[in-house]
Amino acid sequence: MLRIEKLSFSYKPKKDKEPVFQDLDIEFRPGLNAVLGPNGAGKSTLLKSIFGLLSYDGTVWYDEKNVTKMRTEDKTKLMAYLPQTDVETSTLTVLEMVLLGRLPELGRRVKDEDLSSVMETLQALNILHLAPKSLGELSGGQKKLVFIAQTLVREPRVILLDEPANSLDLQKQLELCQMLRRLVETKGISIIVVLHDINLALRFARHIVILDDCGRLYQAGKPEQVITEKMLREVYGIVASVSYDGDGVPTVSAIRSVRDERQGTA
Amino acid sequence: MDGKGYGSRPDRTLYDSMIRRRAVLTAALLGVMLILFLLNISIGSSSISLTEIVRILFTGEGQGHKAMIVREVRLPMALMALAVGACLGIGGCEIQTILRNPIASPYTLGITNAATFGAALGLILNTNILRVSEALMVTANAFVFALLASVCIYAFSCRPGAGKNAIILFGIALNFLFSALTMVLQYISDDEDLKSLVFWSMGSLLKTTWSKFLIVLSALIFCFVILYKNAWQLTAMTLDDTKARSLGVDTQKVRRMVIILTSLATAFAVCFVGSVGFVGIIAPHIARQLVGEDQRFFLPLSALLGAVIVALSFVVSKLVIPGVVLPIGLVTAIIGIPVFLAIIFSRMRVI
Numbered sequence: 001m002l003r004i005e006k007l008s009f010s011y012k013p014k015k016d017k018e019p020v021f022q023d024l025d026i027e028f029r030p031g032l033n034a035v036l037g038p039n040g041a042g043k044s045t046l047l048k049s050i051f052g053l054l055s056y057d058g059t060v061w062y063d064e065k066n067v068t069k070m071r072t073e074d075k076t077k078l079m080a081y082l083p084q085t086d087v088e089t090s091t092l093t094v095l096e097m098v099l100l101g102r103l104p105e106l107g108r109r110v111k112d113e114d115l116s117s118v119m120e121t122l123q124a125l126n127i128l129h130l131a132p133k134s135l136g137e138l139s140g141g142q143k144k145l146v147f148i149a150q151t152l153v154r155e156p157r158v159i160l161l162d163e164p165a166n167s168l169d170l171q172k173q174l175e176l177c178q179m180l181r182r183l184v185e186t187k188g189i190s191i192i193v194v195l196h197d198i199n200l201a202l203r204f205a206r207h208i209v210i211l212d213d214c215g216r217l218y219q220a221g222k223p224e225q226v227i228t229e230k231m232l233r234e235v236y237g238i239v240a241s242v243s244y245d246g247d248g249v250p251t252v253s254a255i256r257s258v259r260d261e262r263q264g265t266a
Numbered sequence: 267m268d269g270k271g272y273g274s275r276p277d278r279t280l281y282d283s284m285i286r287r288r289a290v291l292t293a294a295l296l297g298v299m300l301i302l303f304l305l306n307i308s309i310g311s312s313s314i315s316l317t318e319i320v321r322i323l324f325t326g327e328g329q330g331h332k333a334m335i336v337r338e339v340r341l342p343m344a345l346m347a348l349a350v351g352a353c354l355g356i357g358g359c360e361i362q363t364i365l366r367n368p369i370a371s372p373y374t375l376g377i378t379n380a381a382t383f384g385a386a387l388g389l390i391l392n393t394n395i396l397r398v399s400e401a402l403m404v405t406a407n408a409f410v411f412a413l414l415a416s417v418c419i420y421a422f423s424c425r426p427g428a429g430k431n432a433i434i435l436f437g438i439a440l441n442f443l444f445s446a447l448t449m450v451l452q453y454i455s456d457d458e459d460l461k462s463l464v465f466w467s468m469g470s471l472l473k474t475t476w477s478k479f480l481i482v483l484s485a486l487i488f489c490f491v492i493l494y495k496n497a498w499q500l501t502a503m504t505l506d507d508t509k510a511r512s513l514g515v516d517t518q519k520v521r522r523m524v525i526i527l528t529s530l531a532t533a534f535a536v537c538f539v540g541s542v543g544f545v546g547i548i549a550p551h552i553a554r555q556l557v558g559e560d561q562r563f564f565l566p567l568s569a570l571l572g573a574v575i576v577a578l579s580f581v582v583s584k585l586v587i588p589g590v591v592l593p594i595g596l597v598t599a600i601i602g603i604p605v606f607l608a609i610i611f612s613r614m615r616v617i
Binding site for chain 1: 278280281284497498499501502504505506508509511512513514515516554558559560562
């Protein structure tokens, strides 16, 4: 399974600048992992580092394999990564866009297996009907689903998703998370997903990793272990109540910012 | 997502129909190109009928004056029009792709203006950089400076963190620098030299010889083959950098490769025929409207359209005023720009 050892990273290596991570150790679990934390905690930076888009100190391990030292081709075979970039336009069709996800396999003639895995991924995300359209004709949420399809179509062992649920409506958010859960169960792969919506993460993830605003690991564990009112106050700076539904899934209702409280008592 | 329960046959139909449409378009354009090519051989100071041309070209028959004109004069010129157009089309297509900017082309990056400056050095100051024969001096100078500009852009793009916008800005700066330098030379030159420089910068195919054509053709084939082999990587370059890298594309490396290859193609094209700048912008735009940005089609179609535009301009340049051949660069711009505007504003689907 994916493990991070003594990860240190700084965007500008200067002494006076605070590093994003300093000797960070995280152990992910097989299945669906969610990374939570406030803005600027380094969630996206963490995924970029794992995928190797940034040069960091420390080591990323997959079982006993050193991912940090892997060649790009091997890394892209092992992992797929969906960056959190703004929706873009392109004259490529949805079919071509998703096909690009299988870039290392593509030759002058596109093989049947590549095409059928594209179609199946589109089907799984309920966007098969969009296949012939060009990306410019789609809504923001539809484009997002196309890029998710592009990430999934590679059938890797580890999938890193940065805010995949952004700009999706509630139904599609739930469908996406259900699909990720199914994928994890049927294929035995691991997914590390950065989510803004705490409640969505609590409902679907088996393992939650919480980073605080200084890029340190605050806590990691099962949803019901890590989600406490104390954590929400210390990490997110909010006063919130945690309740449990019939299945024992915790739900957070945010009440107010800690900063408001301070002002109120002043 | 395993292949079961979802037959592979219906999967192909959508994809295959997309591909078929593009293949038909490409074939049609090849036909148009062939017709323009034959017209270019036919039209000239003495017109030669198409049947006669076909006989001279394909059966090897025909002696005398006409066969000589076809083989030694018209054929290399007509072929050069295609090769130069294709070089410029490819250059524009790939520069637009790697910089993700619809108005970028080798011209915008200053390569053409650098060549003009090199030509001006030869024409006005008689500077012979490579110490070649007098006849090749201007061409050699133009080539050296086109390459110099390319090396500058390449060196700049190798700096860590040189993104697409930085490269465009750098190219535009080079562009202005070389045009200012050319103006300095124009300012100090006499009327006669000034005139030849103006003619050079308007572009001309009339000095084409077989050897010049073969040089441009080799550059074209070399660049095309390497670019075509990387078609999927180049297609991925239409995405944002982080996304392309998440697919395993080394964006910096692809960008550098494209800069080297396209500058090479442009340098060869421009040094022999002068500046025919606009083709590099319009050909890829039209190609994009027709087949989209799958580089397995976008690249060849940009080359074909570049060839068609220059060949068509060459036909027109010989017909407007009987007995006079207008400069190819001017005709290309005058024909190309209205066509270009019509396409852009009727479809409004620029990138």
